[in-house]
Amino acid sequence: MIMERFDFLVRSCKLADTLIDVQKLTPSIGAEIFGVDLGAEISARQFQAIHQALLDHQVIFFRDQKMSVDQQKAFVRQFGELHIHPGPRFPIDGHPEILGIWADENSKRVSGEEWHSDVSCEPKPAMASMLYIHEVPKNDGGDTLFASMYAAFEALSDPFKRFLSGLTALHTGAAAYGGGRSPIAATNIPSAEHPVIRTHPETGRQALYVNRYFTSHIAQLSRSESNAVLEYLYGHAEKVEFQCRFKWRANSVAFWDNRCVQHKVIWDYFPYRRNGHRITVSGDRPFHQI
Numbered sequence: 640m641i642m643e644r645f646d647f648l649v650r651s652c653k654l655a656d657t658l659i660d661v662q663k664l665t666p667s668i669g670a671e672i673f674g675v676d677l678g679a680e681i682s683a684r685q686f687q688a689i690h691q692a693l694l695d696h697q698v699i700f701f702r703d704q705k706m707s708v709d710q711q712k713a714f715v716r717q718f719g720e721l722h723i724h725p726g727p728r729f730p731i732d733g734h735p736e737i738l739g740i741w742a743d744e745n746s747k748r749v750s751g752e753e754w755h756s757d758v759s760c761e762p763k764p765a766m767a768s769m770l771y772i773h774e775v776p777k778n779d780g781g782d783t784l785f786a787s788m789y790a791a792f793e794a795l796s797d798p799f800k801r802f803l804s805g806l807t808a809l810h811t812g813a814a815a816y817g818g819g820r821s822p823i824a825a826t827n828i829p830s831a832e833h834p835v836i837r838t839h840p841e842t843g844r845q846a847l848y849v850n851r852y853f854t855s856h857i858a859q860l861s862r863s864e865s866n867a868v869l870e871y872l873y874g875h876a877e878k879v880e881f882q883c884r885f886k887w888r889a890n891s892v893a894f895w896d897n898r899c900v901q902h903k904v905i906w907d908y909f910p911y912r913r914n915g916h917r918i919t920v921s922g923d924r925p926f927h928q929i
Contacts, residue, residue: 672700744910850901
């Protein structure tokens with residue numbers, strides 16, 4: 640009897656070590672993950688499964704999570720070095736890696752209202768970001784949209800893909816961080832030039848890599864030509880068929896791959912409160928490889 644009980648416990652532990660339920664949300668992007676507690680120590684197999692789900696689905700979601708600040712940092716740190724934001728509006732004392740997300744009846748604007756990839760204005764933009772929402776608006780608003788830049792690139796015609804191949808674009812934080820929007824000094828606002836089409840360093844897939852929030856212009860084109868091309872690419876990238884939409888509940892988590900995903904928050908909940916913590920993983924220098 641004792642041996643049977645022991646065998647049952649061993650089988651249960653092995654199952655718990657590998658069981659992660661991944662439920663796809665749309666054909667292009669997004670999956671919800673069940674069967675894992677991000678606040679606990681996860682196994683190597685669970686981490687590998689979560690990492691693979693991120694690569695496969697580009698943004699993954701978790702419900703009913705309970706994490707302290709240190710637990711959230713510990714989980715995200717498994718994916719790489721934690722990024723320090725250049726100009727946080729709501730810093731968390733003692734935790735420079737945490738970006739506070741806060742909106743209430745006094746807010747004049749909220750971060751992320753334009754489609755963007757996090758800190759694409761830096762020479763080595765973010766690899767991934769995790770947003771953990773603690774409080775959701777009372778009117779049930781505050782959804783976040785995510786769009787697959789794999790799908791956006793793949794839907795372009797072959798001649799247009801060839802035209803974009805080899806082009807680079809300037810990304811700058813001037814609009815996002817300038818004009819008193821953040822405590823960053825004007826002389827320290829980051830900017831960088833990146834390929835318009837980016838090769839994902841882990842999957843090898845090609846992704847469109849320009850966004851309304853940070854991209855200024857395409858370096859090889861005149862301003863008028865650049866404006867026309869970028870405006871087309873922005874509209875193309877934001878098509879609903881490339882998107883998934885996440886409805887937040889308290890203690891929900893979204894974890895997205897900035898190398899192939901853009902996102903946008905819907906501010907439809909004024910004057911209600913929405914707050915949480917975001918952590919970003921530092922990335923590498925974007926490149927394009929045919």
